[in-house]
Amino acid sequence: MNSLLNIVWLLSFFVFIVYGQRIQIYIVANDISRALNRLKLMKDKSRKEAIDYFVGTGKTSADPATKIDEFLEYVTIMPVDLDPQGIVGKIEHITQTRDERVRSEVKRILPSAEPVKVSVAENILEIASSLNMIHKIVRHYYLLGKKTNSYILLVQLQMIMPQVLLEADALINAVDTFKMGQPVGDGIGPIIASKYMLNIPKQTVAKDTVMSVTEYKGRTLYVLKAEGPMGYVGEPGIAIQKVIEEMNVPLNAIIMVDAALKLEGEKTGDVAEGIGAAIGGIGTDKFRIEDVSSKHKVPVYAILVKQSILEAITVMRKEITDASDKVHTLIANLIEEQTKEGDKILLAGIGNSLGVGQ
Amino acid sequence: MSVPSTAQAPPQQQAGKVKLSVYTIEECPACGQKTKRAFQIGDYITKDGAKCSKCGNTAKITLIYAEPVVKSK
Secondary structure, eight states, X not given: OHHHHHHHHHHXXXXXXXXXXXXXXXXXXXXXXHHHHHXXXXXXXXXXXXXXHHHHHHOOSSOTHHHHHHHHTOOOOOOOOSSOTTHHHHHHHHHHHHHHHHHHHHHHHSTTOOHHHHHHHHHHHHHHHHHHHHHHHHHHHHHHHHHTTOHHHHHHHHHHHXXXXXXXHHHHHHHHHHHHTOOBGXXXXXXXXXXXXXXXXXXXXXXXXXXXXXXXXXXXXXXXXXXXXXXXXXXXXXXXXXXXIISOOOOSXXXXXXXXXXXXXXXXXXEEEEESOOOXXXXXXXXXXXXXXXXXXXXXXXXXXXXXXXXXXXXOBHHHHTTHHHXXXXXHHHHHHHXXXXXXXXXXXXXXXXXXXX | OOOOBOSSOOOEEEEXXXXXXXXXXXXXXXXXXXXEEEOOTTOOBTOEEEEOXXXXXXXXXXXXXXXXXXXXX
């Protein structure tokens, strides 16, 4: 009996030495495969939601599925960065062309839909397209790892899967919010700006971006936000540049209010104050704002409302709206302490304006 | 915010592991009376709301937000 146990022990020792990595590959691959299945379910659900939204909104007998499938495979080829001189302009041109193309195609499928529904359709398509891309990339590395028996490749993929799933989960949860036209957490900037724009004439200063001019404590306040209640983010970079360089407004300060991703441990709705252009995205707007403000020596102040990625793209939480009062106080303090009567100040509410009018 | 609330139950939404109820807050620009009601499709911030129950002026939607669903005992 004792010798039999010794043989089993020696055999298992041999098996683990020779086949240990294969066993680990098998376990890791199984783990990734389960996550990949979850991603596939999310991808399929978002595609179905997009098709249902187009069918329900367009009230057309034509099946938009083929067109939507084409959208999901739509690629944006970023410019070459071997010579980075002028690359921001090229990126901006490419992203603008892509956005215009998507909007024109959505309008073609939904010719009689109101602007809010067109913008919601664009957002849902973007979510479906992102999930499709995430699934494809994860599947690529999973299959490549299995094909080449690369333990390192698979284990790296396994390590980042919880974060990938977290982001994918946030995206799929955002679909319901967008379908209902509810403000998202990222809309806190536009909500703040809209309070200063009530009952004041608005003018369009850039694509999907509106501005009002008002008086505040003896200062002239230029307030801008993306045009709501559509789900747009607008072009605040171009708008601010236009105000300074085309409309020749000698600004004394720029105040930007935006949502910011919180670090783990930080509370949702915490407010942080700082210096610099508070704006996310691919970087083209940020570049323009930094460029024009440094050229004209305009200080840029930032007010950030902390939230998670899930909270930023799903329905606005009470904790985030509760931060509004603090943000208004900070804006008032900044204006009073950093500017004087007669000064011209630009207040930009950055973020998605879905469900936020002006 | 302590505001009078309408009896209608708001639609529930799932966000991650949390179930949320979405509410619309209407505020009267004249008397400041606030009303909390369930969110309805088509609501947006700055949209005109119902007549104010206190002074009869047209209220405006000032906030839309979600709160976790409170489980009844």
